[in-house]
Amino acid sequence: xTDLTPLPVNNGLTSPQRLFVRCxxxxxxVALLALSLSGCVGLVLAGxxxxxxxxxxxxxxxxxxxxxxxxxxxxxxYAEENxxxxxxxxxxxxxxxxxxxxxxxTVEDRAKAVQIAWAAPKVExxxxxxxxxxxxxxARWPKDTWISTRLKxxxxxxxxxxxxxxxxxxxxxxxxxxxxxxxxxxLERVTEHARKINGVKKVVSHVRLKESPPxxxxxxxxxxxxx
Numbered sequence: 001x002t003d004l005t006p007l008p009v010n011n012g013l014t015s016p017q018r019l020f021v022r023c024x025x026x027x028x029x030v031a032l033l034a035l036s037l038s039g040c041v042g043l044v045l046a047g048x049x050x051x052x053x054x055x056x057x058x059x060x061x062x063x064x065x066x067x068x069x070x071x072x073x074x075x076x077x078y079a080e081e082n083x084x085x086x087x088x089x090x091x092x093x094x095x096x097x098x099x100x101x102x103x104x105x106t107v108e109d110r111a112k113a114v115q116i117a118w119a120a121p122k123v124e125x126x127x128x129x130x131x132x133x134x135x136x137x138x139a140r141w142p143k144d145t146w147i148s149t150r151l152k153x154x155x156x157x158x159x160x161x162x163x164x165x166x167x168x169x170x171x172x173x174x175x176x177x178x179x180x181x182x183x184x185x186x187l188e189r190v191t192e193h194a195r196k197i198n199g200v201k202k203v204v205s206h207v208r209l210k211e212s213p214p215x216x217x218x219x220x221x222x223x224x225x226x227x
Contacts, residue, residue, distance in 0.1 A: 067093040096124035144170040
């Protein structure tokens with residue numbers, strides 16, 4: 001039975017943020033369906049786009065929806081715990097494997113972020129790449145955004161790469177990759193594209209090969225430093 005008891009949400013969130021945290025993770029697909037039937041066309045279109053992307057990926061649609069639910073669950077838990085502290089933590093989920101990147105102020109916050117991620121249902125693995133950095137990210141954000149846009153564009157236009165299978169996060173010039181590669185050659189093309197972008201410090205891959213077991217990390221490109 002669904003627990004509809006309001007959650008105690010504080011930690012400096014605005015009223016819209018508190019409403020989102022209370023409702024969305026707890027109501028799940030029921031809430032999404034209700035909103036779409038109420039005429040939220042944007043939500044329906046977003047759902048359609050998400051489904052289309054999942055079809056293009058090598059993971060199953062069911063696994064893709066599970067990953068989306070995990071992502072939403074962890075984000076809501078971070079907001080409930082301390083929105084200000086964990087707002088700079090990035091989450092990527094592929095086949096139940098969670099990759100955490102970004103910045104937090106202290107070592108204790110870093111450990112807490114991992115603990116919270118493990119608490120989400122259906123999480124199979126948590127990889128922690130969070131950096132300890134209490135400085136403002138505003139100065140670095142435009143550069144990281146440019147690198148992300150540039151790399152995603154390169155992957156989309158490379159016909160030898162299925163860009164839908166890759167998740168990308170850029171933190172302080174470091175490129176973090178997650179997802180699944182069809183083979184070692186494709187993974188090497190992806191990392192090579194990243195290496196050649198101006199401003200990239202290193203490329204860290206948590207991508208598995210398609211023929212490898214679903215929960216087995218791939219050794220190739222596990223930590224590829226830019227030459």
